[in-house]
Structures are given as C-alpha cells and as structure tokens.
Amino acid sequence: MNFFVEPFTSNEFMMLALIAGSLVSLTCAIAGTFVVLRGLAFVGDALAHGLLPGIAIAILLGFSGVIGAAVGAGVMMGGVGLVQRKLRLSGDTAVGLLFVGMLSLGVIITSRSDEFVGDLTRILFGQLLGVNSTDVVWQVIALVVVALIAFVCRRPFLLLTIDEGLTSTSGFSVRLFHNLLLVVVGITVVASFQTVGTLLVLGMLVAPAATGALFARRIESMMIIAGVVGILSTYTGLLLSYHFDLAAGASIVLVAVAIFALSATLHEIRSAQRRHDELPHAHGHVHL
Numbered sequence: 632m633n634f635f636v637e638p639f640t641s642n643e644f645m646m647l648a649l650i651a652g653s654l655v656s657l658t659c660a661i662a663g664t665f666v667v668l669r670g671l672a673f674v675g676d677a678l679a680h681g682l683l684p685g686i687a688i689a690i691l692l693g694f695s696g697v698i699g700a701a702v703g704a705g706v707m708m709g710g711v712g713l714v715q716r717k718l719r720l721s722g723d724t725a726v727g728l729l730f731v732g733m734l735s736l737g738v739i740i741t742s743r744s745d746e747f748v749g750d751l752t753r754i755l756f757g758q759l760l761g762v763n764s765t766d767v768v769w770q771v772i773a774l775v776v777v778a779l780i781a782f783v784c785r786r787p788f789l790l791l792t793i794d795e796g797l798t799s800t801s802g803f804s805v806r807l808f809h810n811l812l813l814v815v816v817g818i819t820v821v822a823s824f825q826t827v828g829t830l831l832v833l834g835m836l837v838a839p840a841a842t843g844a845l846f847a848r849r850i851e852s853m854m855i856i857a858g859v860v861g862i863l864s865t866y867t868g869l870l871l872s873y874h875f876d877l878a879a880g881a882s883i884v885l886v887a888v889a890i891f892a893l894s895a896t897l898h899e900i901r902s903a904q905r906r907h908d909e910l911p912h913a914h915g916h917v918h919l
Contacts, residue, residue: 638873644760648869651762652883654770655823655835656861661774661781662819663840664854665812668792673723674711674813675836677730678820679829681707683737686754686824691740696754697769700824704817707733712810757828757880759869766825773822780815788812789850827880834884835861842891845898860890 639645666675685703686696710729741751753761781788787803791812795805816836823832843856868883 634874635870638870642873645869645873647762647764647767648759648879649866651767651770651826652759652865652869653862654767654774655826656839656865657858658770658774658777658819658822659832659835660839660843660854660857660861661777662815663836663857664843664850665781665788665792666816666836667840667844668850668853669812671812671816672833672837674726675816675820676833677726677733678704678707678813678817679824679832680730680737681733682820682824682829683754684733684740686829687737687740697821697825700821703733704821708810708813708817711813753828754824755828755830756878757824757826757831759826759879759883760872762826770822770826773818777815777818777822780811784808784811785850827884831880831884834887835864838884838887838891839864842887842894845891845894860887864890 639649666672682700682703685699685701685706687699689696689699689702707729711725787798787801787808788811790798790801790803791805791808798805798808819836820829820832823835827835839857839860840853842860843853847853847856864883864887868886869879871877871886872879872882
C-alpha cells in the first residue's frame with residue numbers, strides 16, 4: 632500500500648502536483664470533449680505551440696509566463712480569424728500558417744538567449760513538480776471559467792459539433808460560438824502549459840476525451856469519463872515518475888494515451904463480438 636500512497640502523503644510537492652494535475656484533467660475534459668467532437672485537435676495543437684513566442688517575450692521582459700501565454704493565444708486566435716476573413720483561406724490553412732509562424736518566432740527568440748536553456752525545457756515539458764499553491768488557485772479559476780462558459784453555451788456548442796447549418800437555423804451565430812469555443816480551448820491551453828508543457832498539453836486535451844467518445848452516448852457522460860481518465864492518468868503518471876525517476880508530464884500523457892489504446896482495443900473486440908452474435912447462424916438441416 633505504501634507504494635501507492637506514500638509518495639503523496641510524505642511529499643508536499645507530489646500532493647500539490649496531484650491536485651494541480653487533477654484540476655488540469657477536469658479542465659481538459661470539458662474543453663477536450665468539444666475539441667474531439669468538433670475536430671479541433673489541429674487548432675489545439677497550433678494554440679499550444681503558438682504560446683511559445685508570447686511566453687519567451689514575457690520572460691525576457693520579466694513578466695509571468697502565464698501573461699505571455701495568454702497574449703500569445705490571443706494573437707494566435709485573432710490572427711486565424713483575420714486570415715480567414717480577409718484572405719478567404721480555409722481554416723486549416725490559416726491555422727497552419729499562424730502555427731508555423733508563431734513556432735518559428737518562438738524558436739528564434741529562445742535561440743538568441745542563453746538564459747532560456749532551463750526555461751525552454753520547462754515551457755515545452757511543464758514543471759508539474761514545481762507548482763505551488765498560487766498555481767493551484769489559478770487552475771481552479773481556469774476550471775470554473777471553462778465550466779461556466781461550457782454550461783452557458785452547451786446547446787450551441789453541441790449543435791456546432793453536429794452541423795454548422797443546424798446551428799445557424801437554430802438561431803445561433805456560428806462565428807460567435809466557434810470563437811467562444813476557441814476561447815475555451817485557449818484558456819485550457821494557457822492554464823495547462825505550466826503543468827504538462829506546450830508539447831504535451833494536446834495529449835491531455837485529446838486522449839481522455841477520445842476515450843470518453845468510445846463509450847459515452849451523451850456529452851455529459853463523455854466529459855465525466857474524460858475527467859476520470861485524466862485524473863487516473865495524473866495519479867498513475869506521477870506514481871511512475873516518482874518510483875522510476877521519469878518526467879512527470881510526459882508520464883501522465885503517455886498513461887492517458889495508453890488508456891485510450893487499451894480502451895480502443897477492447898471497444899473493437901466488443902464490437903466484433905457483437906457483430907458476430909448478430910449474424911444468422913447456419914443450421915445443419917435443410918427444409919424441403
């Protein structure tokens with residue numbers, strides 16, 4: 632029993648990491664559900680990498696990386712909307728252009744300063760074992776904001792995942808609620824990058840929600856399953872990182888992906904068995 636409990640009861644940093652990781656898991660479960668259903672994985676990935684220049688500039692100027700991340704996310708989302716409206720390019724093209732542009736800018740900024748050697752690792756892979764009580768408070772605020780927006784906008788968000796035409800005919804603005812959905816994803820990414828890093832945040836957005844999509848028939852159930860998977864991944868990943876000296880953020884995301892892979896395998900086995908049971912059985916006699 633000590634193997635499973637002692638790391639968290641005897642180590643304050645591990646307990647704070649578990650709390651912060653669980654809060655991130657719940658936030659990502661809400662946003663990730665819409666990311667998976669709406670097909671916004673590429674947008675989430677672009678947002679996560681688009682934070683890099685904002686964080687780098689903020690650190691160079693002596694500000695908090697969170698402020699830079701928020702500015703970077705705002706520039707990324709505003710730029711995507713501007714390119715789509717003014718140049719009439721597809722969403723994927725606009726996101727791709729801003730994605731490579733922001734990532735390249737971030738790499739250039741960080742490559743010009745020797746001070747970023749440690750900071751860059753923390754930005755990319757997170758610093759879960761370095762979170763403090765203030766970080767936990769910010770995670771709680773992010774979770775409340777994301778949950779509130781998702782609750783108030785649950786109907787148009789759900790319609791968007793089905794069909795944009797249906798959203799429009801139901802009296803909702805497609806552009807408005809699509810942008811609000813991007814805001815939810817942006818808040819989640821900004822709140823999560825300190826915990827799992829910009830490279831790994833997409834895993835926490837997609838893997839638990841994709842697992843929920845395999846079994847859930849209602850959006851609320853999908854969010855609950857995603858939240859449970861995320862928290863279980865956080866606990867297991869932290870446990871593995873503690874006992875085997877592994878990177879905490881990467882361990883958590885890897886566990887989440889492994890749970891999805893196992894769930895997908897079991898789901899396919901059950902589906903194949905169900906199809907087999909539904910086939911008409913051949914009889915060993917002939918009716919004349």
